[in-house]
Amino acid sequence: MVRIKSRHLLCEINVTDRNCLLLLDDRAVLAAVKDTVLRMHGDYGAAPLCFLCVFLVKYLNAHTGIVFLRFPKNCYKLLWSALPFITSIESRGHKISCFFNCLHVGGTIRTCQKFLIRYNTQQLHRMLPKCKNEEEKQEIRQAILNCSLLRGKKEAFEEASESEEDEEE
Amino acid sequence: MLMFTFVTKNSSSRHASRLLTCGGPCTVSIMSVFMDLNLIQNQTEDRSGLKSLIETAAHLGFSTVAVNYVFEPTTKKKQNIPSPTPINELIDQLPIVQGRSRPIRVLNRLTIVMSDSSHYRPTAAEYRRFDLLAVYPTTEKLFHAACMTYDVDIICISVTEKLPFFFKRAPVNGAIERGVAFEVSYSAAIRDATMRRYTIANAIALVDTCKGKNVIVSSAAEKRLELRGPHDAANLSLLFGLSDADAKEAVSSTCRSVVLHAERRKSAGGIIHTTKTSPEETPPTPDDRDAPAAKRAKPLETE
Structure with missing residues (x-):
């Protein structure tokens, strides 16, 4: 083709x-x-x-x-x-x-998406030390675990971006 | 297993960094560390500006940055050379570089704007406080002297005005031989359309003369929005006439050889740079090192 x-x-x-x-x-x-x-x-x-x-x-x-x-x-x-x-x-x-x-x-757009998921996970790792309290930290750890397990799937992608928002508040 | 690189007075540090490429994959990753050797320290502004600059640089993936102190002597009265502020006074905790686990490395750099040969004093004790030393010659005579004799690391090229002189082959080749690099900064080009023309024109004239060797591309950013990522800067320097490989070297390995050159200048005779390679990797035998992979002797095949 x-x-x-x-x-x-x-x-x-x-x-x-x-x-x-x-x-x-x-x-x-x-x-x-x-x-x-x-x-x-x-x-x-x-x-x-x-x-x-x-x-x-x-x-x-x-x-x-x-x-x-x-x-x-x-x-x-x-x-x-x-x-x-x-x-x-x-x-x-x-x-x-x-x-x-x-x-x-x-x-292809697929390789970009794969890279982006990895990049967002990395961003979460970078932001982890900046958390204000322990609960927030746990929440983000959970999010990192979730998106690492579901790597390559669409939900993981969305979750990564959502949790990033949570943290900035 | 350790690999040694000797940088002595006679061999240019560029050659030294070539030798390093022959190592295993571990050394290759060291090669591709990005550097931006020009962040302008604004004397009037407080520390928060510089702090946000360094944080942005770390976020973009620069592993080493240099804070630039610009010194412009006038003929009338004697001025003091600015003294660098130690970086741990400016920032308590250095940010971690994007994609790596190490904090960013911050150097100090002095740029002397020269309009007269008396402005550069080779033995001044003030220069020793800085990690990097750069000159910005404004006349052809000074440019020739800077290339051939001055013990500096970087020669800045004017980006805000029309080139006051033409680059000649002889001094430029002399500078390349000695391991002195030429610097083109791009933030003036981002600010204004006229500056952009001058920047591109001057850079093309330089690259024509030096054939893309020993050119570094740096930001000269005062605000954090004037910084660009390393890949963008490399791609941007294609506009300056650099080839793909030279453009990548302009933000990584040439900058590294500049830093090594500076260390060599500060120490008496030379420096030894050691790199750890992975234990499985056997280093190439010394006589094979210079030959390309295809020309090396093949290992004997046994039955």
Whole structure:
């Protein structure tokens, strides 16, 4: 079977105030990326973005600020080199200053998901020492165990992102 | 089992880091440690700014960062060289690096903005307090001197203005021979469109001359939103004309050889760097080390 080859970039949107992340939606991210590519590489860079079926925001987690971008395979490096120049995203009338941090480049969305589950588990481990009291700690330990056991399944993925929210409160 | 690397006055530290690659998989993971050797210390701002910068750098996966103190001497009156604040006074507990179990390593770096040859005093005791020493020459004569004679680790390239001179092959090759690295910083390019043109133009001119060798890419960030992740920085330096491999080296192994060069400069004769390799792994015999894998003598086949 022949398919259109593409590259999935798993990016993390870093902001100063994490509550701003909830304002994000995929259209705003798409517009910011398009805008920056046009500014950096002009018409030549913007041309590959016209394949609407290839250039997409596949997934956006507004709680953790994780976004999957899909780029055509033959020119993803050109498009990726524009991503560091994004300084703000305009969404729902607010200007959110942020930066993109690319975590992983994968050929399929499945490898990206596997990486993301591992990454989220790692994040939980990093946050564990910052807990305020013992109950919170237990809760997170439970969450880590759960998502480690169910690795590769969809529930684990959701659980990981949910527990991360719990902890920030 | 221990592997030794000798960095002496005569051999450049770049060569030393090449030798290390011949080790087992353990050493390979050491090679890919990311470094950002330029975080600007703002004199006016309090410590919280620097703290959040270091925390963000650790989150992005940088294992070593250097806090940069910029010193700009003027001809009129004598100024004091800033003294570095010890890092344990700034931050009580260093954050753990993303994906590793070690805390981040923080170095101190002095950058001297030179417009006259008297600004660099080779024997100044103040320089010894810093881990890294960088110069930013503004004229061609000073650039030539910095490349050929000054005992420094990093030569900064201007990113905020049009190149005041052309890079010549001879001084640049001399610098590469001595293990001095050239630095391109990208945060000015993020801030402003005009700066971006200057940064890219100057960087391309440099990379053309030095063929991508001994170039490091660093952030020069003052705020935490100006930092970029190591993979992004490597990919960004493709715009500067670096090849894929050189771009990756610009954020990892070249930075490491700069740090080793600095240690060599501070000690009298040389340094020994030891690396533990896994016990199963047998080290290659010394005469095989320089030859690529395909050219090594094959082990004899027995019946």
